[in-house]
Amino acid sequence: MGYGVWLVIATVLAGRAVAQPAPPPPETVAEHVRDWPRAAQLAAEMITQKYGPPRDMTETMLVWGASGPWKRTIVYRDGIPHNFPEPHTDVIQQFINFQVPFDMIDDLAEFDGSLLVDRTRGELSVRCESEGTNFAVMNLANELVNGKRSLQDTRRMLAAQVSAMRAGRSASYTKRLLFTPPINAADPDSPVMR
Numbered sequence: 001m002g003y004g005v006w007l008v009i010a011t012v013l014a015g016r017a018v019a020q021p022a023p024p025p026p027e028t029v030a031e032h033v034r035d036w037p038r039a040a041q042l043a044a045e046m047i048t049q050k051y052g053p054p055r056d057m058t059e060t061m062l063v064w065g066a067s068g069p070w071k072r073t074i075v076y077r078d079g080i081p082h083n084f085p086e087p088h089t090d091v092i093q094q095f096i097n098f099q100v101p102f103d104m105i106d107d108l109a110e111f112d113g114s115l116l117v118d119r120t121r122g123e124l125s126v127r128c129e130s131e132g133t134n135f136a137v138m139n140l141a142n143e144l145v146n147g148k149r150s151l152q153d154t155r156r157m158l159a160a161q162v163s164a165m166r167a168g169r170s171a172s173y174t175k176r177l178l179f180t181p182p183i184n185a186a187d188p189d190s191p192v193m194r
Contacts, residue, residue, distance in 0.1 A: 032057050036077045039089045039129060043075045046131065047092065069177045071095040071123065080127065082114055085159035090114050090127040094134045096177070098124035099185035104145045111144055111154050112137050122185030132174035136161040139173045 033044045044062055048054070051073065054062040064073040072095045079089035093116075100108060100117045108115045114127045115137065126137045140158050143149045149157065157173070164171035172178070 027057070029053060029057070029062065032062070033077070037079065037089075039079055040075060040077050040091045043091045043129070047073055047075055050131070067094075069096070069181070071097060071181075076127075079129075080114075082128070084112060085155070085162050088129040088133075091129060092131060092134060093125050093127040094131065094138075095123050095125040096138060096181040097122050097183065097185040098142075098181055099187065100124060100145060107144060107151050108141055111141065111151055112158070115141055119187050120189065122182075122187055132165050132171070133162055135176060136165070136171070136173040139178045142179050 029044055029048045033041050036044070047062070047064065047067070051064050051067040054075075055065045056063040060077045062075045064070075067073045074093045076091050076093065079091040082088055082090045099122055100119065105117055108117060108124075112126070116125045116127070117123075118125070124138070124141065126134045126141070128134050128137060136158055140149065140154045140161075144151065144154045161171045161173040165174040
């Protein structure tokens, strides 16, 4: 039952049959982001069309919980300028469970500065301008960590995949995750103080 129905029931039970106005309808995503920069508006529209309305909306972000293969997705109002593989604005951050070996953290950062490792949670996230690019970055990060590609080859392949995607050519790395993330990759570490 809606809030308004409960309010009417409560007032009737209290002996006062006074009609109460229903709360205003929730704001749509399009209304919420109407004053956001264009890149963020387009990202919000794309993610909403694919995964439905966000779980949370704040002044500066929209947040989805589990969305497709992603553990969570965030669209930010305020993007971050990023020049690799070409100039764009990072507005979509997407997360997966992923354990990154210590000796690969620097390589991941050098591959793409928008990859963020959270060892304690066991998460890897990427923040870019589109979900397609996020798929490509994650797929190539997985290949880099697993020794299937060198750092320079990974960077070249990302540029090729994004270029093909933008030109409407086949770009399989931009379509979906090409691996299955683990169910749990958390690493709470070990205590050194007792």
